[in-house]
């Protein structure tokens with residue numbers, strides 16, 4: 496919008512008409528004081544100021560405007576009867592003026608200047624936006640870089656821990672073999688394998704994250720028996736944690752269409768977490784249900800440390816770890832993020848219900864393509 500400032504109503508009228516006929520929106524003020532009040536309230540692209548006005552003259556208005564931050568992109572055209580006095584021109588520029596049009600106003604010249612200022616204003620706005628976007632981008636990249644460094648240091652630590660343990664168990668195993676102590680040999684071998692599995696899972700998770708990021712996580716969907724997959728997952732867990740009891744409540748049986756290996760990965764992740772975050776309990780419950788909307792829902796329940804309410808919405812986010820558990824338990828915060836990606840790629844959803852010190856229920860729900868058989872209870 497343009498603000499026209501002139502003490503003569505007839506000048507205001509004719510200039511307003513001229514500009515409006517050329518599709519500019521125009522506001523008017525009959526004195527320097529009124530103009531200032533308007534500029535304080537409203538953003539103008541351009542102010543066309545009559546230099547000679549009673550009270551506050553055009554230069555005083557321009558000088559005051561130049562001190563306002565909200566008017567920093569605003570241009571000023573002085574309308575002046577005087578045209579050749581160089582002192583006059585210097586004074587104009589010193590007070591923040593941008594251009595002059597001499598009276599009587601040549602409409603073509605004025606329009607040309609107004610259009611130039613509008614273009615300048617638009618370019619400045621565009622530039623400011625680009626600058627802001629660049630600043631945001633720099634900030635974002637700095638934070639990302641910092642996160643990456645943090646992640647690299649945690650990841651290296653997490654990878655080193657099982658590797659160091661494995662090395663120690665293999666050395667003990669070597670000694671047992673040398674001393675023909677066959678009783679302890681198996682024990683050390685088992686411990687070394689457990690550490691190897693941990694390492695294997697960590698590396699697989701890291702690779703999965705990079706596949707998700709690059710959109711290359713492939714699903715190999717086919718029909719499979721859900722119960723067979725569930726039993727496989729339970730077997731894997733029982734082998735890794737023979738001390739844990741998994742109580743299975745499964746009321747459905749039949750074929751599901753999906754990637755069985757990836758869905759098994761989700762189940763194993765839920766079970767592993769349930770065990771890891773339940774240091775005082777050795778029982779895990781798994782419940783499978785079929786909803787009338789043909790969604791298969793699997794719930795894994797533990798009686799572990801639970802999760803504070805404010806963290807619940809974050810646990811499926813990449814690299815998120817609940818502060819309290821992060822200091823007590825090892826991890827990288829990748830597992831649940833991968834689970835949620837796998838389930839969403841099956842058209843399903845994940846969720847969690849939890850109470851600190853009581854335990855958690857992690858669930859996922861996937862649509863099934865054909866009717867499963869309900870098992871009579």
Ligand code: ADP
Pocket residue numbers: 768769770772797799800801802810815816817818820821825826827828829830831832855
């Ligand atoms: P990680 O276990 O490696 O940290 P996850 O992505 O599997 O990564 O889990 C993210 C966070 O969610 C964990 O750090 C933990 O704080 C919380 N969490 C996950 N499962 C449980 C659970 N069963 N009980 C309590 N907290 C859990």
